[in-house]
Amino acid sequence: xxxxxxxxxxxxxxxxxxxxxxxxxxxxxxxxxxxxxxxxxxxxxxxxxxxxxxxxxxxxxxxxxxxxxxxxxxxxxxxxxxxxxxxxxxxxxxxxxxxxxxxxxxxxxxxxxxxxxxxxxxxxxxxxxxxxxxxxxxxxxxxxxxxxxxxxxxxxxxxxxxxxxxxxxxxxxxxxxxxxxxxxxxxxxxxxxxxxxxxxxxxxxxxxxxxxxxxxxxxxxxxxxxxxxxxxxxxxxxxxxxxxxxxxxxxxxxxxxxxxxxxxxxxxxxxxxxxxxxxxxxxxxxxxxxxxxxxxxxxxxxxxxxxxxxxxxxxxxxxxxxxxxxxxxxxxxxxxxxxxxxxxxxxxxxxxxxxxxxxxxxxxxxxxxxxxxx
Numbered sequence: 001x002x003x004x005x006x007x008x009x010x011x012x013x014x015x016x017x018x019x020x021x022x023x024x025x026x027x028x029x030x031x032x033x034x035x036x037x038x039x040x041x042x043x044x045x046x047x048x049x050x051x052x053x054x055x056x057x058x059x060x061x062x063x064x065x066x067x068x069x070x071x072x073x074x075x076x077x078x079x080x081x082x083x084x085x086x087x088x089x090x091x092x093x094x095x096x097x098x099x100x101x102x103x104x105x106x107x108x109x110x111x112x113x114x115x116x117x118x119x120x121x122x123x124x125x126x127x128x129x130x131x132x133x134x135x136x137x138x139x140x141x142x143x144x145x146x147x148x149x150x151x152x153x154x155x156x157x158x159x160x161x162x163x164x165x166x167x168x169x170x171x172x173x174x175x176x177x178x179x180x181x182x183x184x185x186x187x188x189x190x191x192x193x194x195x196x197x198x199x200x201x202x203x204x205x206x207x208x209x210x211x212x213x214x215x216x217x218x219x220x221x222x223x224x225x226x227x228x229x230x231x232x233x234x235x236x237x238x239x240x241x242x243x244x245x246x247x248x249x250x251x252x253x254x255x256x257x258x259x260x261x262x263x264x265x266x267x268x269x270x271x272x273x274x275x276x277x278x279x280x281x282x283x284x285x286x287x288x289x290x291x292x293x294x295x296x297x298x299x300x301x302x303x304x305x306x307x308x309x310x311x312x313x314x315x316x317x318x319x320x321x322x323x324x325x326x327x328x329x330x331x332x333x334x335x336x337x338x339x340x341x342x343x344x345x346x347x348x349x350x351x352x353x354x355x356x357x358x359x360x361x362x363x364x365x366x367x368x369x370x371x372x373x374x
Contacts, residue, residue: 002036003366004087006078008064008094020108021091023171027359029055038085042073056085067128075100089141089366095129097136104141106366110170111306112153113205113284137161142365146170146358149283149306166365171355172294176267184272191256191269197229198329199273199297201289202242205280209320210243213279214255216325221251223330230255233269235288271295275332275339278302279320285310293350298342300328314346 005025022039029037029052037055039045042064045057060077064070074092079101082090089104090097097105114129137143137158143165145151151167188194200206200213210232217230234242234257246252260266270276270291275298278289283306292299293314301307303317318328332339 001089002038002085002087003089003091004038004040004082004085005091006093007039007041020110020171021093023355024359024362025091026050026052026055027355028363031359032363036085038081038087040078040081058085067124070096070128074098091366092136092140095133095136097140099135099139104366105139106142106144106362107136107140108144108146108168109150109154110146111284112150112157113282115153115157116282116284134158137164140164142166144168144362144365147306147309149309153283166361168361168365169358170290170353171358172290172350172353175271175294176264183268187268187272191231191258191272192229195227195229196274197231197256197272198275198277198300199231199233199269200277200279201235201286202232203235203280203286203288205282205284205286206278207242208281209279212320212322213277213325214243214249214251215322216329217255218249218251219322219326220329220333221254223326224333226333228254228274228333231269231273232257233266233288234259235286267291267295270297273297275300275329277325277329279318279325280307281320283307290353293346293353296343296346296350298332298339298346300325300332312345312349314342314349316342 003025005021007022025037025039029035033054035054039050039055039057040060041057042060042062045059050057058081060073060081062069062073064073074096075098078098082101082103087103089106090101091106092098095107095109097107114126115133134157137154138161141164143154143161145154145165145167146169148167151165154165155162185194202210232242232255249255258269260269266288273292276289276292277300278286279302283304285307290310299311299315300318301311301315303319307315308317316328316331318325
């Protein structure tokens with residue numbers, strides 16, 4: 001049996017959406033050598049990334065840089081390659097599939113934030129997914145959800161798809177080699193003078209809550225006279241757009257803006273943190289916000305079903321109010337036993353989020369659908 005897979009550029013190991021297919025299907029190819037896997041890249045194939053004999057890489061231009069090109073690639077370029085290699089299953093990249101091929105298809109849904117009424121993301125991608133998502137779900141043979149909240153949302157939006165939606169989980173990368181105790185201490189010395197710090201993820205999904213977070217940190221500092229710092233890890237946003245009048249902020253000397261130079265440095269920022277803070281305004285989770293689980297770092301995050309389904313008992317959940325966030329910061333700072341409980345929960349949860357388990361769940365969904373169709 002031949003399985004065709006769309007691979008979005010797999011150079012970033014922490015890109016859970018882009019790397020999902022590469023990670024899972026690389027594992028499956030090694031596990032099932034009698035099956036043929038066709039990895040279809042819309043960009044030139046990076047050299048040396050394929051080591052398994054039953055994986056064939058094919059470059060299918062044009063590179064997908066916008067929704068128009070994506071529509072063209074999936075519906076006018078892809079079908080001929082599926083036919084050429086006699087593929088019986090196709091796995092699209094993310095929640096997208098071809099509407100012009102009759103073979104079994106799988107889509108993977110990491111989040112459904114594009115369906116959220118509170119989502120202010122007006123990008124072309126968000127509009128495209130919102131417009132066509134129901135069509136993709138109807139066309140797909142398997143709809144793989146990476147969390148229970150995503151699964152329930154899909155069923156709510158597309159109730160007729162209940163028999164094809166599968167919960168498969170998600171994978172996380174391995175720890176880096178530079179996050180041992182000595183490495184962490186040196187890292188703290190470099191950025192906070194050796195002081196403990198809260199690490200907040202400032203992204204396009206959480207930037208709106210930055211001012212509230214700073215007010216919460218002020219309340220924390222007033223309640224607890226400590227040397228604790230606040231590091232704002234900036235990603236996908238401009239520093240000048242984060243907060244107004246920062247120069248007038250009372251505790252500005254305890255707040256540090258940082259931009260990671262690479263994924264290794266992101267891991268170091270997270271591993272050295274006393275706790276991580278992620279407060280998105282929509283039902284979405286950034287890739288980096290999941291990494292505290294690997295490094296056994298407690299998380300303060302928004303109190304909603306989506307995030308509870310991901311972080312489970314490894315996080316403390318806060319309402320979107322500065323005093324409530326400050327109280328959660330105080331709780332972690334003052335109650336070491338409580339914090340240690342979150343650390344242990346993170347350690348256990350990270351074991352559940354492995355690519356091996358996710359690949360197994362995906363394979364069972366794919367082969368089951370293929371058998372039923374046959």
